[in-house]
Structures are given as C-alpha cells and as structure tokens.
Amino acid sequence: QVQLVESGGGSVQAGDSLRLSCQASRLNIRGYSMGWFRQAPGQEREFVGVIAAIGEVSYYADAVKGRFAATKDNVKATATLQMNNLQPEDTAVYYCAAAFGAVPERLRDAKNYGYWGQGIQVTVSS
Secondary structure: OOOOEOOOOOEOOOOEEEEEEEEOOOOOOOHHHEEEEEOOOOOEEEEEEEEOOOOOOOOEEEEEEEOEEEEEOOOOEEEEEEEOOOOHOOOOEEEEEEEOOOHHHHHHHHHHHOOOOEEEEEEEOO
C-alpha cells in the first residue's frame, strides 16, 4: 500500500536548521500536492506548508513564512521541508501528507489529504 515516511527530525537549538524529508512509496507524487502539518502537545494539527501539484507553487502558514521552504522531487518521489531559524514554538510532531491535485484554497485543510506519514518529532530548545 501507499506509504509516506518522514525522516530528518531531531532536537536543535533556537536559530538552527533542520531538513525534513518524506519518502513516498507506491505513489506517483507528480500529480499530488505534498503538504506538511504539525501538532504540538495539547494542540490541534495545523497546516505548515505545501508544494502544490499545479505549477509546483508553495504556500505557507504565516508563522513559518520566510523561514520554511517546501520542495518535491517527482522522480525520487520525495518531498522536503527545509526549516531555518527554528524557534521553540516550532516544537511539534511534523507530518507529511499527499493530496491528489487539489486547488490551492483547499491545501491548508488536512481533510483534503488522503495519505499521511507517521510523523516525526522536532524539538527546539531556547
């Protein structure tokens, strides 16, 4: 079956960078928007960023705009989230997700994503 597997998480200091990767198997991600969400303890899962299938345009939550960058490699079936200048409030479990096609206004809503990774912890200390 389809699998999305995240890697690259860990514990860092404020101001450091991390690069999360999401490897898809049994899925041609060329037609998929690849999104990233996060969930901190006691909080709802929230949208972080996405690289859309249509035009490969990226969109971000205001909290990460200018610090995070989402990309994807259709040949390698991977999506990445480059996270720079990490802050303690970025601490969360990060999930990658795939949505088939999807128009931009729907890409911030988790319910429009059909496939999810298992999540990976990112911890940022001050």
